Amino acid sequence: MTVTLIFLAVIMVTVITWLLRQTLNVQPWVSDPVADAASGKSLPTHTKTVGLTTFLAVATSLFALFVSAYTLRMQMVDWRPLTEPNVLWLNTALLVLASVAYHWTRSQAVKGNLSGLKIGLVLSGTLSILFLAGQYSAWGDLNESGYYLTSNPANAFFYLLTAVHGIHLLGGLYVWARSTVSAWRGGDAAALRLSVELCTVYWHFLLFVWLVLFALLLST
Amino acid sequence: MAYVAIADRDHDEEHHDPQTFITKYVYSQDHKVIAIQYGVIAIFVGLISMGLSVMMRLQLGFPDQFSLITPENYYQFVTMHGMIMVVYLLTALFLGGFGNYLIPLMCGSRDMVFPFMNMLSVWVYLLSVIILLASFFVPGGATGAGWTLYPPHAISPGTPGTDWGIILMLVSLAVFIVAFTMGGLNYVTTVLQARCKGMTMMRLPLSVWGIFMATVLGLLAFPALLVAAVMMLLDKILLTSFFMPAIIAAGENVSYTGGTPILFQHLFWFFGHPEVYIVALPAFGMVSDVLATHARKNIFGYRMMVWAILAIGGLSFVVWAHHMYVSGMNPYFGFFFATTTLIIAVPTALKVYNWVLTLWQGNIHLRVPMLFAIAFIFTFIHGGLTGLFLGNVIVDLPLSDTYFVVAHFHMVMGVSPVLVVFASIYHWFPKMSGKMFNETLGRWHFWLTFLGTYSIYLPMHYLGFLGVPRRYFAMGNTDFMPASAQTLNASMTIAAIVVALAQFIFIYNMITSLRSGKKAGPNPWGATSLEWLTPDTPPKHGNWGDDLPVVHRWAYDYSVPGQEQDFTPQTVPASEVPVGRDHGVTHS
Secondary structure: HHHHHHHHHHHHHHHHHHHHHHHOOOOOOOOOOHHOOOOOOOOOHHHHHHHHHHHHHHHHHHHHHHHHHHHHHHHHOOOOOOOOOHHHHHHHHHHHHHHHHHHHHHHHHOOOOOHHHHHHHHHHHHHHHHHHHHHHHHHHHHHHOOOOOOOHHHHHHHHHHHHHHHHHHHEEEHHHHHHHHHHHHHOOOHHHHHHHHHHHHHHHHHHHHHHHHHHHHHOO | HHHHHHHOHHHHHHOOOEEEEEHHHOOOOOOOHHHHHHHHHHHHHHHHHHHHHHHHHHHHHOOOOOOOHHEEEEEEEEHHHHHHHHHHHHHHHHHHHHHHHHHHHHHHHOOOOHHHHHHHHHHHHHHHHHHHHHOOOOOOOOOOOOOOOOOOHOOOOOOOOOOOHHHHHHHHHHHHHHHHHHHHHHHHHHHHHOOOOOOOHHHHOOHHHHHHHHHHHHHHHHHHHHHHHHHHHEEEEEOOOOOOOOOOOOOOOOOOOOOOOOHHHHHHHHHHHHHHHHHHHHHHHHHHHHHHHHHHOOOOOOHHHHHHHHHHHHHHOOOOHHHHHOOOOOOOHHHHHHHHHHHHHHHHHHHHHHHHHHHHHOOOOHHHHHHHHHHHHHHHHHHHHHHHHHOHHHHHHHHHHHHHHHHHHHHHHHHHHHHHHHHHHHHHHHHHHHHHHOOOHHHHHHHHHHHHHHHHHHHHHHHHHHOOOOOOOOOOOOOOOOOHHHHHHHHHHHHHHHHHHHHHHHHHHHHHHHHHEEEEOOOOOOOOOOOHOOOOOOOOOOOOOOOOOOOOOOOOEEEEEOOOOOEEEOOOOOOOOHHHHHHOOOOO
């Protein structure tokens, strides 16, 4: 549980420090012309950005808890580490490229270059789908080598962690599909740009999570 | 963004908008309709859960009188009662119900920031409730594993509902967590980003602070339950061994090996303890507003109240293992968790002092919401103090698994939050419906509920000290339990039936008042916060008519010295009426 505790401590300290700063040296019971002029927005970003950031905190909590469960279960005597299939290295490269592609797409969206944006979207989507296909083939490899789900908790955790990560990527691909359709149909440019910007953040986040999970799987 | 579109619309156009019944009341994206949908579903399952508790009490009070209640049924009732009350009633009602209703109105916004997701949230919540209730009707019935669902017995043969009941329970929890996350993202983002002009965080009513912090806790803690539910589902369906050790169940070797049930306990309580505060913090916030309004006095120590909410929120993540003292742990861990548990009592006690000091020299109006709010202070002090007993390892060990624990947590997170639920429903009912409730029926409801619950749970502490174990279907013949313990049990059962019946007074009161109550007017209690200042009562779609409100003061300007009126709404500028402690200094 140490991993989760450290992570949660960081989040809680950030949230509480930020909130405390709103409360120190404030005396709400006297009149305050500065407060009267306050806009009512706490952060100078788009509402959807705040929504996504909050969701990333939730997802991080979920993955941190899975990692904690992994490290706790690992200490039991029946744990037999598995040999990770080599295809995972290729998959990792694909996901890195997908993340880079999304970053490039974002720069095209900022520039307002629609054709570049379309190329970028197709590229990042394809790479992400290839990553998912690669993960699926890794499952096949494991099954063929006799690392079944039920034969050892290490195997079960491998399937579980990759599945949870994959499901999060699928959710991202749903938003990706919507922005791709919108790009081709010539939808609202500002909304499209925001969607691409948020997806970029989400893809970087999922890459980071995958790198942590991959390192954990390799090292144990 | 739906709410921007509404804001930009012409007022008349909005008024004449052709809205079908379906889009207005069923697939509505309006936070107020969603709030009421959440509330109605939650109260509906709450009533079912209350029925289950009456069945349990009948068995305990009059053992072997009812052939209908078998030991299997009894465990199913215990399990479903606990889970429904904690998750599907209290969490959903406080955050989905009151959170949805109050956040946009108190912050001065037109709606939640993601209305579509908000609508999805309530429908997914309904789905989780349907899945949960379906488990009563599947082969083998609902799960009887106890609300904590501890493995290995939760999925081992011999426990009721191990075929389908436990699967539906775990799936339903996972679905509920999805629903909660969609709602929770809305609540947090709306509080942060959609307040009206002049509404700084420190001018927010404490209700919003409580709901906000509880949502943050929920968003970070519910994933632990999701992880536990998913892994247990895999153990049950695909026969993995995350939690399941190699054991002999019902005379046969199971196919599991080497799993650790303690891991489940950690995950469960990592969610389970913050869950207590997910229920308590909104109650703390809302009761503060009800007390200040009906005592005609500003809340004592507003900033301290906010800091206490933050401190409780932070500390609630480092006390979870105090639920596991008897599971066996390193004594140093026990020491650590006992210490944090006692430390969390400090900000909590601080809040209690501040509520009492708010009442001191107030102009107290003992209306129905205020009666419930004051009763909450009683039950909460009571339940909180027994928590100090149980937080100490050495005291907890002998009291663990006795009725003392049952009495403690029912007092502190059953009766207390429910009293705040009633205080809040009576307090905000005139705004939600535009009608007044029947005061006399409200008082009957209050006294029966308050005295009734005390007559259930006060004697229960005594049973605990005697050593009467919890969870037992029947006590059998034992030397350490005197015959009078059974008499006490019978009296508690009668009290429980009275309390259960009293709730129908409440429901009757709400329904008849909704149909034929007196017109309430926009601000019947003379309250200061924004929800009482809407142009229409009940507020229409978009809440504020053409212009959003502008805030000039905090929410607690009651009985400001030198003022004719004993309350000053948040929208009144300091140039017209001085703010609370300005002592007559006007700002030009």
